Amino acid sequence: MEKNKELVKTEKYRPHLHFTPQEMWMNDPNGLVYFEGEYHLFYQYHPQNKKWGPMHWGHAVSKDLLKWQHLPIALYPDELGYIFSGSVVVDWEDTSGFFDGGHGLIAMFTHAKEELQRQSIAYSKDQGRTWKKYEGNPVIENPNIQDFRDPKVIWHEASRQWAMVLAAGKKVIFYTSPDLKSWSLASEFGEGWGAQEGTWECPDIFPLQHQTTGEQKWVLQIGIDAGGPAGGSGTQYFIGDFDGKTFSPEQRKHEIYWLDLGKDFYAAQSFSDVPDEQRIVLAWMSNWQYANEVPTHPWRSAMSIPRELSLQTIDGEDRVIQTPVKTLEENKESFHSLSSFEVEQGEEVEIRQPRAPFRVIVEVEYEAGFEVQLFAGEDGKKFSIGLNGKEVYFERDFGEETSFSSDFTGRFHQQLLSSTKKAKLSILCDESSVEVFLNEGETALTNLYLPVQKTEQQINVRSTDGKTLVHSIHIDRFDINR
Secondary structure: OOOOHHHHHOOOOOOOOOOOOOOEEEEEEEEEEEEOOEEEEEEEEEOOOOOOOOOEEEEEEEOOOOOEEEEEEEEOOEOOEEEEEEEEEEEOOOOOOOOOOOOEEEEEEEEEEOOEEEEEEEEEOOOOOOOEEOOOOOOEOOOOOOOOEEEEEEEEOOOOEEEEEEEOOOOEEEEEEOOOOOOEEEEEEOOOOOOOOOOEEEEEEEEEEEOOOOOEEEEEEEEEOOOOOOOOOEEEEEEEEEOOOOEEEOOOOOOOEEOOOOOOOEEEEEOEOOHHHOOEEEEEOOOOOOHHHOOOOOEEOOEOOOEEEEEEEEOOEEEEEEEEOHHHHHHEEEEEEEEEEEEOOOOEEEEEOOOOOEEEEEEEEEOOEEEEEEEEOOOOOOEEEEEOOOEEEEEEOOOOOOOOOOOOOEEEEEEOOOOOOEEEEEEEEEOOEEEEEEOOOOEEEEEEOOOOOOOOOEEEEEEEEOOEEEEEEEEEEEOOOO
16 A cells, blocks of 8 residues: 655655655666556665665656556565576567467566576566466576576567677676477677676666667676676667677777766666657666665665657767656756856855755856856755866765765866867756766766755855856746655
8 A cells, every 4th residue: 555645755855856756665667568558667776774685676657657556466485595686678579488378568587596597487468457476487597606696688670589698797698488488598798898896786688779870789798796886786788780689899808988977877767668669768776885874764775767868979979878768858848947147156056946856057258167056055054066067076975964974075076078168968867866967968977966954955056267148047846746
Protein backbone atom coordinates (compact mmCIF):
# COMPACT_ATOMS: atom_id res chain seq x y z
CA MET A 1 0.00 0.00 0.00
CA GLU A 2 1.36 3.41 -0.98
CA LYS A 3 2.13 5.97 1.70
CA ASN A 4 0.12 9.20 1.81
CA LYS A 5 1.60 11.38 -0.95
CA GLU A 6 1.18 14.66 0.91
CA LEU A 7 2.87 13.18 3.97
CA VAL A 8 5.77 11.94 1.86
CA LYS A 9 6.26 15.45 0.49
CA THR A 10 6.95 16.74 4.01
CA GLU A 11 9.81 14.31 4.70
CA LYS A 12 13.14 16.11 4.98
CA TYR A 13 15.17 15.98 1.72
CA ARG A 14 12.50 13.83 0.00
CA PRO A 15 12.61 14.71 -3.75
CA HIS A 16 9.40 15.72 -5.53
CA LEU A 17 10.59 15.29 -9.14
CA HIS A 18 12.90 12.32 -8.69
CA PHE A 19 11.95 8.74 -7.98
CA THR A 20 12.66 7.41 -4.49
CA PRO A 21 11.62 4.18 -2.77
CA GLN A 22 8.95 4.65 -0.14
CA GLU A 23 11.42 3.45 2.46
CA MET A 24 14.75 1.65 2.90
CA TRP A 25 17.68 1.20 0.49
CA MET A 26 17.77 1.56 -3.31
CA ASN A 27 20.60 1.54 -5.85
CA ASP A 28 20.89 0.62 -9.57
CA PRO A 29 17.92 1.06 -11.91
CA ASN A 30 17.10 -2.30 -13.50
CA GLY A 31 14.81 -3.66 -16.19
CA LEU A 32 13.82 -0.31 -17.72
CA VAL A 33 11.20 -1.04 -20.37
CA TYR A 34 8.13 0.55 -21.99
CA PHE A 35 5.25 -1.85 -22.43
CA GLU A 36 1.52 -1.34 -23.11
CA GLY A 37 1.47 2.33 -22.14
CA GLU A 38 3.66 2.07 -19.03
CA TYR A 39 7.28 2.79 -18.24
CA HIS A 40 8.59 0.12 -15.87
CA LEU A 41 11.32 0.89 -13.37
CA PHE A 42 12.81 -2.01 -11.45
CA TYR A 43 15.64 -1.30 -9.05
CA GLN A 44 18.10 -2.83 -6.61
CA TYR A 45 16.26 -2.84 -3.31
CA HIS A 46 16.89 -3.89 0.29
CA PRO A 47 13.50 -3.82 2.02
CA GLN A 48 14.82 -4.35 5.58
CA ASN A 49 17.57 -1.72 5.87
CA LYS A 50 18.74 1.66 4.60
CA LYS A 51 22.12 0.16 3.68
CA TRP A 52 23.06 -2.21 0.87
CA GLY A 53 22.23 -5.81 1.69
CA PRO A 54 20.36 -8.82 0.26
CA MET A 55 19.25 -7.53 -3.11
CA HIS A 56 15.67 -7.73 -4.41
CA TRP A 57 14.09 -6.04 -7.43
CA GLY A 58 11.78 -3.21 -6.38
CA HIS A 59 9.20 -2.10 -8.95
CA ALA A 60 7.29 1.02 -10.03
CA VAL A 61 5.41 2.13 -13.15
CA SER A 62 4.70 5.50 -14.76
CA LYS A 63 2.80 6.98 -17.67
CA ASP A 64 5.06 10.04 -17.99
CA LEU A 65 8.41 9.20 -16.28
CA LEU A 66 7.70 11.69 -13.49
CA LYS A 67 4.71 10.40 -11.52
CA TRP A 68 5.38 6.84 -10.32
CA GLN A 69 3.13 4.18 -8.84
CA HIS A 70 4.88 1.87 -6.38
CA LEU A 71 4.21 -1.83 -6.95
CA PRO A 72 5.06 -4.93 -4.88
CA ILE A 73 8.59 -6.34 -4.98
CA ALA A 74 9.08 -8.12 -8.31
CA LEU A 75 11.95 -10.55 -7.60
CA TYR A 76 13.10 -12.01 -4.29
CA PRO A 77 16.38 -13.78 -3.43
CA ASP A 78 16.21 -17.58 -3.62
CA GLU A 79 18.41 -20.66 -3.32
CA LEU A 80 20.57 -19.40 -6.23
CA GLY A 81 21.34 -16.15 -4.45
CA TYR A 82 20.55 -12.45 -4.34
CA ILE A 83 18.93 -10.74 -7.33
CA PHE A 84 21.59 -8.38 -8.73
CA SER A 85 21.18 -5.94 -11.63
CA GLY A 86 19.83 -6.79 -15.06
CA SER A 87 17.39 -5.79 -17.77
CA VAL A 88 13.91 -6.46 -19.15
CA VAL A 89 12.84 -6.87 -22.79
CA VAL A 90 9.55 -7.45 -24.58
CA ASP A 91 9.59 -10.83 -26.30
CA TRP A 92 7.31 -9.69 -29.13
CA GLU A 93 7.69 -12.83 -31.24
CA ASP A 94 7.61 -15.32 -28.35
CA THR A 95 11.10 -16.56 -29.18
CA SER A 96 11.26 -17.95 -25.64
CA GLY A 97 8.07 -20.00 -25.95
CA PHE A 98 6.82 -18.65 -22.60
CA PHE A 99 3.81 -16.78 -24.01
CA ASP A 100 1.82 -19.34 -26.05
CA GLY A 101 2.42 -17.47 -29.30
CA GLY A 102 1.70 -14.08 -27.77
CA HIS A 103 4.17 -11.70 -26.14
CA GLY A 104 5.30 -10.62 -22.69
CA LEU A 105 8.17 -9.41 -20.55
CA ILE A 106 11.38 -11.28 -19.82
CA ALA A 107 13.86 -10.20 -17.16
CA MET A 108 17.51 -11.22 -17.25
CA PHE A 109 19.47 -10.69 -14.06
CA THR A 110 22.48 -11.85 -12.08
CA HIS A 111 22.01 -14.48 -9.42
CA ALA A 112 24.72 -13.79 -6.80
CA LYS A 113 25.59 -16.28 -4.06
CA GLU A 114 28.66 -15.34 -2.06
CA GLU A 115 31.40 -14.92 -4.73
CA LEU A 116 29.53 -16.84 -7.45
CA GLN A 117 27.67 -14.75 -10.06
CA ARG A 118 25.53 -16.35 -12.78
CA GLN A 119 22.84 -15.16 -15.19
CA SER A 120 19.18 -16.14 -14.92
CA ILE A 121 15.81 -15.18 -16.39
CA ALA A 122 12.21 -14.72 -15.29
CA TYR A 123 9.05 -13.93 -17.24
CA SER A 124 5.77 -12.11 -16.71
CA LYS A 125 2.44 -12.64 -18.50
CA ASP A 126 0.56 -9.85 -16.69
CA GLN A 127 2.31 -6.56 -17.56
CA GLY A 128 5.09 -7.14 -15.04
CA ARG A 129 2.84 -7.52 -11.98
CA THR A 130 3.95 -11.06 -11.20
CA TRP A 131 7.06 -12.99 -12.24
CA LYS A 132 7.98 -16.64 -12.63
CA LYS A 133 11.63 -17.65 -12.60
CA TYR A 134 12.73 -20.06 -15.33
CA GLU A 135 13.14 -23.60 -14.04
CA GLY A 136 16.32 -23.96 -16.11
CA ASN A 137 18.19 -21.16 -14.29
CA PRO A 138 20.97 -20.20 -14.46
CA VAL A 139 21.04 -19.80 -18.25
CA ILE A 140 24.70 -18.71 -18.26
CA GLU A 141 27.11 -20.35 -15.84
CA ASN A 142 30.10 -18.50 -14.47
CA PRO A 143 33.27 -19.07 -16.58
CA ASN A 144 35.54 -18.67 -13.54
CA ILE A 145 35.30 -14.84 -13.42
CA GLN A 146 34.83 -13.11 -10.05
CA ASP A 147 32.90 -10.05 -11.33
CA PHE A 148 30.45 -11.44 -13.89
CA ARG A 149 27.20 -9.51 -13.75
CA ASP A 150 24.60 -6.94 -14.84
CA PRO A 151 23.30 -8.35 -18.17
CA LYS A 152 21.74 -5.85 -20.60
CA VAL A 153 19.74 -7.58 -23.33
CA ILE A 154 18.63 -6.06 -26.64
CA TRP A 155 16.99 -7.35 -29.80
CA HIS A 156 19.44 -6.82 -32.68
CA GLU A 157 17.21 -6.48 -35.71
CA ALA A 158 19.87 -6.68 -38.41
CA SER A 159 21.05 -10.11 -37.23
CA ARG A 160 17.59 -11.20 -36.03
CA GLN A 161 18.78 -12.38 -32.63
CA TRP A 162 19.07 -11.37 -29.02
CA ALA A 163 22.35 -9.81 -27.96
CA MET A 164 23.61 -9.25 -24.45
CA VAL A 165 26.44 -7.23 -22.94
CA LEU A 166 27.75 -8.31 -19.55
CA ALA A 167 30.30 -6.73 -17.20
CA ALA A 168 33.33 -8.89 -16.42
CA GLY A 169 36.03 -7.20 -14.34
CA LYS A 170 37.48 -4.37 -16.42
CA LYS A 171 35.90 -5.40 -19.71
CA VAL A 172 32.55 -6.49 -21.13
CA ILE A 173 31.52 -9.75 -22.78
CA PHE A 174 28.93 -10.10 -25.56
CA TYR A 175 26.62 -13.09 -25.94
CA THR A 176 23.93 -13.97 -28.50
CA SER A 177 20.77 -16.06 -28.28
CA PRO A 178 17.82 -17.12 -30.45
CA ASP A 179 15.43 -17.61 -27.52
CA LEU A 180 16.76 -15.88 -24.36
CA LYS A 181 17.37 -19.29 -22.80
CA SER A 182 20.44 -20.62 -24.65
CA TRP A 183 23.38 -18.25 -25.02
CA SER A 184 26.61 -18.32 -27.05
CA LEU A 185 29.80 -16.34 -26.36
CA ALA A 186 30.31 -13.81 -29.18
CA SER A 187 33.17 -11.42 -28.29
CA GLU A 188 34.86 -9.26 -25.65
CA PHE A 189 35.72 -5.58 -25.48
CA GLY A 190 37.44 -3.20 -23.12
CA GLU A 191 40.66 -4.64 -21.80
CA GLY A 192 42.94 -1.58 -21.56
CA TRP A 193 40.27 0.79 -22.95
CA GLY A 194 38.93 3.95 -21.34
CA ALA A 195 38.77 4.33 -17.57
CA GLN A 196 40.33 1.31 -15.89
CA GLU A 197 40.80 2.31 -12.26
CA GLY A 198 37.70 0.54 -10.95
CA THR A 199 35.52 -2.46 -11.79
CA TRP A 200 33.23 -2.16 -14.81
CA GLU A 201 29.52 -2.53 -14.02
CA CYS A 202 26.03 -2.01 -15.43
CA PRO A 203 26.81 -1.92 -19.18
CA ASP A 204 24.31 -0.88 -21.83
CA ILE A 205 24.46 -0.77 -25.63
CA PHE A 206 22.09 1.06 -27.95
CA PRO A 207 21.95 2.85 -31.32
CA LEU A 208 21.70 6.63 -31.71
CA GLN A 209 21.07 8.57 -34.89
CA HIS A 210 23.40 11.52 -35.47
CA GLN A 211 21.40 14.76 -35.35
CA THR A 212 23.24 16.29 -38.32
CA THR A 213 24.31 13.46 -40.61
CA GLY A 214 21.48 11.03 -39.86
CA GLU A 215 24.05 8.25 -39.54
CA GLN A 216 23.34 5.53 -36.98
CA LYS A 217 26.08 4.78 -34.50
CA TRP A 218 26.20 2.61 -31.39
CA VAL A 219 26.89 3.73 -27.83
CA LEU A 220 28.39 1.35 -25.28
CA GLN A 221 27.74 2.79 -21.82
CA ILE A 222 29.54 1.43 -18.75
CA GLY A 223 29.60 2.23 -15.05
CA ILE A 224 32.92 2.19 -13.19
CA ASP A 225 32.85 1.86 -9.40
CA ALA A 226 36.02 3.91 -8.78
CA GLY A 227 37.96 6.51 -10.75
CA GLY A 228 34.97 8.57 -11.88
CA PRO A 229 35.40 12.15 -13.14
CA ALA A 230 34.85 13.71 -9.70
CA GLY A 231 36.08 10.75 -7.67
CA GLY A 232 34.34 7.50 -6.81
CA SER A 233 31.84 5.95 -9.19
CA GLY A 234 30.97 7.33 -12.64
CA THR A 235 29.60 6.44 -16.07
CA GLN A 236 31.78 6.34 -19.21
CA TYR A 237 30.76 5.59 -22.79
CA PHE A 238 32.23 4.56 -26.13
CA ILE A 239 30.90 5.39 -29.62
CA GLY A 240 31.32 2.95 -32.49
CA ASP A 241 29.63 0.16 -34.41
CA PHE A 242 27.94 -3.06 -33.29
CA ASP A 243 27.03 -5.89 -35.65
CA GLY A 244 25.18 -7.97 -33.10
CA LYS A 245 28.32 -9.79 -31.98
CA THR A 246 31.27 -7.36 -31.89
CA PHE A 247 31.61 -3.74 -30.79
CA SER A 248 34.13 -1.66 -32.77
CA PRO A 249 34.97 1.72 -31.15
CA GLU A 250 35.74 4.93 -33.04
CA GLN A 251 37.60 6.74 -30.28
CA ARG A 252 41.20 6.14 -29.34
CA LYS A 253 42.04 3.60 -26.67
CA HIS A 254 43.15 6.12 -24.03
CA GLU A 255 40.25 8.53 -24.51
CA ILE A 256 37.60 8.67 -21.78
CA TYR A 257 34.14 10.03 -22.50
CA TRP A 258 32.06 10.63 -19.35
CA LEU A 259 28.29 10.74 -19.59
CA ASP A 260 28.08 13.03 -16.56
CA LEU A 261 30.82 15.06 -14.84
CA GLY A 262 29.21 15.24 -11.40
CA LYS A 263 29.69 12.87 -8.47
CA ASP A 264 26.21 11.33 -8.39
CA PHE A 265 25.27 9.70 -11.70
CA TYR A 266 25.89 5.96 -11.73
CA ALA A 267 24.62 2.63 -13.10
CA ALA A 268 22.80 4.41 -15.93
CA GLN A 269 20.48 2.28 -18.03
CA SER A 270 18.27 3.06 -21.01
CA PHE A 271 14.63 2.10 -21.49
CA SER A 272 13.88 -0.68 -23.95
CA ASP A 273 11.04 -0.49 -26.50
CA VAL A 274 10.29 3.24 -26.13
CA PRO A 275 8.11 4.52 -29.03
CA ASP A 276 9.65 6.48 -31.93
CA GLU A 277 13.11 5.07 -31.14
CA GLN A 278 13.65 7.56 -28.32
CA ARG A 279 16.62 6.73 -26.12
CA ILE A 280 15.86 7.63 -22.50
CA VAL A 281 18.28 6.92 -19.65
CA LEU A 282 17.93 6.87 -15.90
CA ALA A 283 20.74 6.64 -13.33
CA TRP A 284 21.19 6.05 -9.63
CA MET A 285 21.83 9.45 -8.08
CA SER A 286 24.57 8.59 -5.59
CA ASN A 287 28.21 7.58 -5.30
CA TRP A 288 29.71 4.47 -3.71
CA GLN A 289 32.10 6.68 -1.72
CA TYR A 290 29.23 7.63 0.62
CA ALA A 291 26.00 6.06 -0.65
CA ASN A 292 25.39 4.07 2.55
CA GLU A 293 25.77 7.16 4.73
CA VAL A 294 23.65 9.90 3.09
CA PRO A 295 21.45 11.18 5.98
CA THR A 296 17.93 10.70 4.63
CA HIS A 297 15.05 8.92 6.34
CA PRO A 298 13.06 6.66 6.00
CA TRP A 299 14.54 6.01 2.54
CA ARG A 300 18.00 6.22 1.04
CA SER A 301 18.83 7.11 -2.59
CA ALA A 302 17.01 8.62 -5.56
CA MET A 303 17.11 8.26 -9.33
CA SER A 304 18.22 11.03 -11.68
CA ILE A 305 15.73 12.90 -13.81
CA PRO A 306 15.06 10.75 -16.91
CA ARG A 307 17.03 12.09 -19.89
CA GLU A 308 16.65 11.90 -23.64
CA LEU A 309 19.88 11.19 -25.51
CA SER A 310 21.06 12.30 -28.94
CA LEU A 311 24.33 12.26 -30.85
CA GLN A 312 26.04 15.46 -32.05
CA THR A 313 29.48 16.64 -33.11
CA ILE A 314 31.27 18.93 -30.61
CA ASP A 315 34.60 20.41 -31.78
CA GLY A 316 35.00 17.66 -34.37
CA GLU A 317 34.17 14.77 -32.00
CA ASP A 318 30.90 12.85 -31.79
CA ARG A 319 29.44 13.10 -28.30
CA VAL A 320 26.28 12.06 -26.49
CA ILE A 321 23.96 14.98 -25.67
CA GLN A 322 21.38 14.71 -22.89
CA THR A 323 18.38 16.77 -21.87
CA PRO A 324 15.57 16.14 -19.35
CA VAL A 325 12.51 14.35 -20.72
CA LYS A 326 10.00 16.64 -22.41
CA THR A 327 7.23 15.76 -19.97
CA LEU A 328 9.04 17.95 -17.45
CA GLU A 329 7.92 21.01 -19.44
CA GLU A 330 4.27 20.04 -18.97
CA ASN A 331 4.59 20.51 -15.20
CA LYS A 332 6.34 23.88 -15.00
CA GLU A 333 5.06 27.21 -13.73
CA SER A 334 6.95 30.44 -14.41
CA PHE A 335 8.26 32.04 -11.21
CA HIS A 336 10.54 34.94 -12.16
CA SER A 337 12.53 36.39 -15.09
CA LEU A 338 15.30 38.95 -15.53
CA SER A 339 17.02 40.16 -18.69
CA SER A 340 20.02 42.09 -19.97
CA PHE A 341 22.18 43.34 -17.11
CA GLU A 342 25.88 43.46 -16.33
CA VAL A 343 27.72 42.19 -13.27
CA GLU A 344 31.10 43.71 -12.52
CA GLN A 345 34.07 41.68 -11.31
CA GLY A 346 33.61 40.60 -7.70
CA GLU A 347 29.98 41.68 -7.60
CA GLU A 348 26.87 39.53 -7.39
CA VAL A 349 23.17 39.85 -8.09
CA GLU A 350 20.77 38.28 -5.59
CA ILE A 351 17.52 36.70 -6.77
CA ARG A 352 14.80 35.23 -4.57
CA GLN A 353 14.76 31.46 -4.82
CA PRO A 354 11.53 29.45 -4.82
CA ARG A 355 11.03 26.32 -2.80
CA ALA A 356 12.36 23.23 -4.59
CA PRO A 357 11.75 21.74 -7.04
CA PHE A 358 12.67 24.54 -9.43
CA ARG A 359 14.80 25.23 -12.50
CA VAL A 360 17.07 28.19 -13.26
CA ILE A 361 18.02 28.89 -16.88
CA VAL A 362 20.88 31.40 -17.20
CA GLU A 363 22.34 32.71 -20.48
CA VAL A 364 25.53 34.79 -20.21
CA GLU A 365 28.62 36.14 -21.91
CA TYR A 366 31.60 36.50 -19.60
CA GLU A 367 35.13 37.84 -19.87
CA ALA A 368 36.92 35.31 -17.67
CA GLY A 369 34.69 33.67 -15.07
CA PHE A 370 31.24 33.62 -13.52
CA GLU A 371 29.36 31.56 -10.95
CA VAL A 372 25.79 30.71 -9.95
CA GLN A 373 25.12 29.98 -6.29
CA LEU A 374 22.02 28.09 -5.17
CA PHE A 375 20.37 27.62 -1.76
CA ALA A 376 22.41 30.60 -0.54
CA GLY A 377 21.82 32.63 2.61
CA GLU A 378 23.48 34.64 5.33
CA ASP A 379 25.00 31.52 6.89
CA GLY A 380 27.31 31.12 3.88
CA LYS A 381 25.99 27.64 2.99
CA LYS A 382 25.41 27.10 -0.73
CA PHE A 383 25.93 25.00 -3.83
CA SER A 384 28.02 26.70 -6.55
CA ILE A 385 28.45 26.03 -10.25
CA GLY A 386 30.95 28.10 -12.24
CA LEU A 387 32.72 28.52 -15.58
CA ASN A 388 36.08 30.05 -16.49
CA GLY A 389 36.35 29.45 -20.24
CA LYS A 390 37.98 26.03 -20.41
CA GLU A 391 36.66 24.56 -17.17
CA VAL A 392 33.42 24.01 -15.34
CA TYR A 393 33.45 23.47 -11.60
CA PHE A 394 31.02 22.79 -8.79
CA GLU A 395 31.45 23.26 -5.06
CA ARG A 396 29.29 21.91 -2.27
CA ASP A 397 29.28 21.85 1.52
CA PHE A 398 27.31 19.72 3.95
CA GLY A 399 24.43 22.16 4.09
CA GLU A 400 22.58 21.55 7.33
CA GLU A 401 24.10 18.16 8.08
CA THR A 402 27.29 17.43 9.96
CA SER A 403 30.06 15.52 8.20
CA PHE A 404 29.18 12.03 7.02
CA SER A 405 31.95 11.60 4.41
CA SER A 406 35.13 13.51 3.58
CA ASP A 407 34.46 12.66 -0.09
CA PHE A 408 31.19 14.59 -0.22
CA THR A 409 32.40 18.18 0.11
CA GLY A 410 34.89 20.14 -1.98
CA ARG A 411 35.38 21.96 -5.26
CA PHE A 412 35.58 19.73 -8.32
CA HIS A 413 36.97 20.99 -11.65
CA GLN A 414 36.22 19.45 -15.08
CA GLN A 415 37.37 20.27 -18.60
CA LEU A 416 34.71 21.62 -20.96
CA LEU A 417 34.12 19.91 -24.29
CA SER A 418 34.46 23.25 -26.07
CA SER A 419 36.11 26.47 -24.95
CA THR A 420 33.68 29.39 -25.00
CA LYS A 421 32.89 32.69 -23.32
CA LYS A 422 29.17 32.21 -23.90
CA ALA A 423 27.13 29.78 -21.87
CA LYS A 424 23.61 28.58 -21.22
CA LEU A 425 23.03 26.71 -17.97
CA SER A 426 19.82 24.88 -17.19
CA ILE A 427 19.96 23.98 -13.48
CA LEU A 428 17.33 21.61 -12.10
CA CYS A 429 17.08 21.62 -8.30
CA ASP A 430 15.05 19.29 -6.11
CA GLU A 431 14.93 18.91 -2.33
CA SER A 432 18.30 17.12 -2.25
CA SER A 433 19.91 17.35 -5.70
CA VAL A 434 21.25 19.73 -8.35
CA GLU A 435 21.44 18.65 -12.01
CA VAL A 436 23.17 21.03 -14.44
CA PHE A 437 22.78 20.83 -18.23
CA LEU A 438 25.29 23.10 -19.94
CA ASN A 439 24.93 24.44 -23.49
CA GLU A 440 21.82 22.49 -24.50
CA GLY A 441 23.03 19.30 -22.84
CA GLU A 442 26.54 18.91 -24.22
CA THR A 443 27.75 18.66 -20.62
CA ALA A 444 25.83 17.38 -17.60
CA LEU A 445 26.77 17.50 -13.90
CA THR A 446 24.63 15.67 -11.35
CA ASN A 447 25.14 16.07 -7.62
CA LEU A 448 23.36 15.45 -4.37
CA TYR A 449 23.01 18.48 -2.13
CA LEU A 450 21.36 18.68 1.29
CA PRO A 451 20.50 22.35 1.76
CA VAL A 452 19.91 24.09 5.06
CA GLN A 453 16.17 23.96 5.83
CA LYS A 454 15.37 27.65 6.04
CA THR A 455 12.55 29.86 4.83
CA GLU A 456 14.59 32.42 2.91
CA GLN A 457 17.01 31.22 0.25
CA GLN A 458 18.43 32.99 -2.74
CA ILE A 459 20.21 32.51 -6.04
CA ASN A 460 23.38 34.56 -6.50
CA VAL A 461 24.91 35.32 -9.91
CA ARG A 462 28.55 36.37 -9.43
CA SER A 463 31.21 37.62 -11.79
CA THR A 464 34.35 35.97 -10.42
CA ASP A 465 36.84 37.33 -12.96
CA GLY A 466 36.16 40.21 -15.34
CA LYS A 467 32.75 41.50 -16.36
CA THR A 468 29.72 39.27 -17.04
CA LEU A 469 26.81 40.17 -19.30
CA VAL A 470 23.68 38.31 -18.26
CA HIS A 471 21.36 38.03 -21.26
CA SER A 472 18.55 36.39 -19.31
CA ILE A 473 17.59 34.47 -16.19
CA HIS A 474 14.37 32.50 -16.06
CA ILE A 475 13.13 30.52 -13.07
CA ASP A 476 10.40 27.87 -13.21
CA ARG A 477 8.73 25.98 -10.40
CA PHE A 478 7.42 22.42 -10.66
CA ASP A 479 4.50 20.73 -8.98
CA ILE A 480 4.40 16.99 -9.54
CA ASN A 481 1.49 15.24 -7.86
CA ARG A 482 3.35 12.06 -7.03
